[in-house]
Amino acid sequence: MIKEIDIELFRSVLVYCESSGCFTWLKTVSPKATKGSAAGSLRHDGYVRIGLKNKQYMAHRIAWAMYYGTQPPQYIVTIS
Numbered sequence: 001m002i003k004e005i006d007i008e009l010f011r012s013v014l015v016y017c018e019s020s021g022c023f024t025w026l027k028t029v030s031p032k033a034t035k036g037s038a039a040g041s042l043r044h045d046g047y048v049r050i051g052l053k054n055k056q057y058m059a060h061r062i063a064w065a066m067y068y069g070t071q072p073p074q075y076i077v078t079i080s
Contacts, residue, residue, distance in 0.1 A: 002074060003057060005065040013052065014039055016066045023050060023059060 014023045023039035029052065033039060040048040040059050048059035064072035 003055060004071060005057060005062060007065045007069060010062055010066055016063055
């Protein structure tokens with residue numbers, strides 16, 4: 001089951017750089033997630049995950065939600 005993303009919560013604590021795809025913390029939310037530091041950690045499969053409020057979220061799904069302002073579809077596919 002895919003977690004619903006609280007878009008306003010993420011917008012209040014993260015900034016997303018569209019050109020680099022990176023996230024930065026706007027506020028300190030934990031000892032490891034401090035204001036101004038890069039958000040997320042790289043998983044063994046190459047995906048980045050970001051933890052907030054004791055839950056883990058996939059960074060690409062947060063990026064979609066923050067950019068489009070809607071919940072991402074079940075599958076996000078890149079066509080090049």
